[in-house]
């Protein structure tokens with residue numbers, strides 16, 4: 001309770017000081033006669049922001065005030081409005097500014113509420129950090145300009161260094177600058193809770209002591225513009241009547257829309273960034289969407305009264321947390337102090353030294369520059385830092401809107417550069433150890449391993465666009481032209497893990513096709529999505545008639561095709577040299593049975609079974625009824641998934657058994673078996689096998705040994721593949 005009250009009182013003092021200096025900053029120049037009204041408007045806004053956000057925030061001890069990032073833009077808008085209405089009365093100009101601020105608050109409120117409502121709070125995480133830093137540093141620069149423009153008699157356009165160093169001007173800005181430096185430096189060295197109010201009270205006391213020493217009267221000081229002075233006693237804030245607001249020039253307001261739109265974007269980003277900062281300070285998560293809604297309601301209510309919106313700032317919450325703020329009382333005290341100032345502080349404000357009006361915005365400039373120009377130098381990569389600098393320079397030299405444009409372009413370029421750095425190559429392998437699921441014989445495997453370098457297998461991932469596609473193209477080209485390695489004849493590109501193939505990537509694939517055609521290299525595309533396939537077809541990278549371009553449903557099928565090609569060339573299948581399937585199977589079994597004499601006995605127990613291409617031998621889940629031996633053709637074991645997709649897990653050719661799992665485990669079929677080509681199989685029924693086991697134990701034992709050896713070989717084969725794949729990750 002006590003620490004909350006102290007924190008509330010100190011934060012209240014700071015909020016009042018900021019509201020006064022921000023009001024003076026926005027309502028300066030030609031609008032200066034209405035500065036007290038402007039200050040009142042910002043004090044009123046502070047009351048609403050503080051009360052509403054304290055009531056609704058997901059973090060009870062929150063301290064929320066006018067968003068400092070918006071202040072220099074409001075100043076800019078006020079100046080633009082004044083310049084755009086040369087013939088209007090000051091009252092008309094004022095009402096146009098007030099109407100613009102109110103409209104801005106209402107729209108900001110709706111945007112915040114909408115973002116919160118649709119739970120879009122996390123979108124801030126997509127904006128590159130250097131761009132955000134650039135905006136904030138740019139805002140710091142604008143504040144700096146605006147702070148000096150508040151000093152009466154100082155005109156920055158055209159900028160004159162001499163005017164800047166005239167005695168009266170120096171007497172105005174130097175104390176402000178010293179005040180800002182003290183507010184920045186001292187709290188870093190002194191951690192006492194009273195350091196901020198101490199500096200404010202101390203400098204004000206020093207100021208009055210200096211007046212006393214030099215014998216300057218209050219009237220004199222007011223005359224010289226050192227004091228705010230001239231605050232009407234009928235209160236600072238009055239509701240703007242409907243009649244008064246009708247004086248606003250709507251054409252001029254409409255001209256401000258581009259600047260306002262940029263402000264909406266910046267405000268949303270700033271709010272979410274500050275909330276992230278508050279999360280760090282308070283060591284707890286904030287509900288970003290709730291914070292957006294709270295700030296949205298505050299902005300709407302403030303806008304209804306002609307005021308401006310705001311939200312919690314990380315810096316103020318860090319201070320308030322340090323002061324011991326832990327409950328909603330802090331926010332209520334801040335709101336109450338602002339209200340008291342609004343209702344009864346007019347006479348007090350007359351004695352408010354003007355240097356604080358420069359000092360407060362200057363403090364924010366120092367803080368932003370420190371974080372985004374000084375510390376950022378050590379934190380960011382050079383390219384990122386250059387973007388921050390670029391945004392600041394464009395803000396100061398050209399304008400805020402242009403800086404936002406440059407920032408967004410920079411963001412896109414940054415994104416492209418950083419995304420291009422990510423590789424889309426998930427894994428590169430060759431045909432020596434990366435095989436299809438076809439279970440080739442040991443001889444065939446030997447050939448595939450010996451010729452493995454012919455295949456360059458690239459498994460792709462992520463988003464393929466011109467940046468990443470070009471990198472891929474270069475890598476494949478390097479391999480093709482590498483004369484130290486055996487020549488590549490097949491480039492196999494697998495797209496299973498590719499999220500999208502952008503139209504901008506097509507050019508790189510067209511170039512790849514050119515290289516491949518020149519060198520007579522086969523390009524094999526596998527697992528292409530319909531969209532990616534269409535893009536490549538549109539770019540003429542995939543043509544059906546092209547003998548060097550091939551398309552397969554998945555990598556497994558693509559590899560099988562490549563292996564078939566290699567085996568055809570280097571391992572002419574002695575397709576059982578005119579033997580019947582039965583004789584070929586018998587020959588195979590004889591080579592593998594421990595006692596070849598048993599094979600003829602086995603063959604006499606088997607029933608022949610023919611399968612047409614695409615015909616199923618059995619389906620996953622069917623009951624077990626016996627074991628099959630493949631005698632010719634090729635059959636695949638496929639797993640059926642719930643979404644009606646099939647995955648081939650193995651393909652068997654001559655000499656292999658199918659259905660041994662059912663035999664040993666007496667379970668239903670673990671997978672389906674389908675013929676890839678017309679095939680002949682020999683069936684050993686469960687009953688016949690049982691009969692053999694009792695009547696001919698010798699034959700039964702030979703069959704068991706044969707199956708165990710086969711299973712061991714398959715296991716060994718899988719392990720080899722696995723270890724190679726793990727090595728290549």
Ligand SMILES: Nc1ncnc2c1ncn2[C@@H]1O[C@@H]2COP(=O)(O)O[C@H]2[C@H]1O
Pocket residue numbers: 624637649650657658659660661662663668669670671672673
């Ligand atoms: N993971 C696998 N690898 C190789 N072959 C398998 C695999 N799963 C099942 N099979 C074969 O496919 C057959 C399906 O019927 P079974 O379960 O009786 O016996 C099975 C094995 O012969």
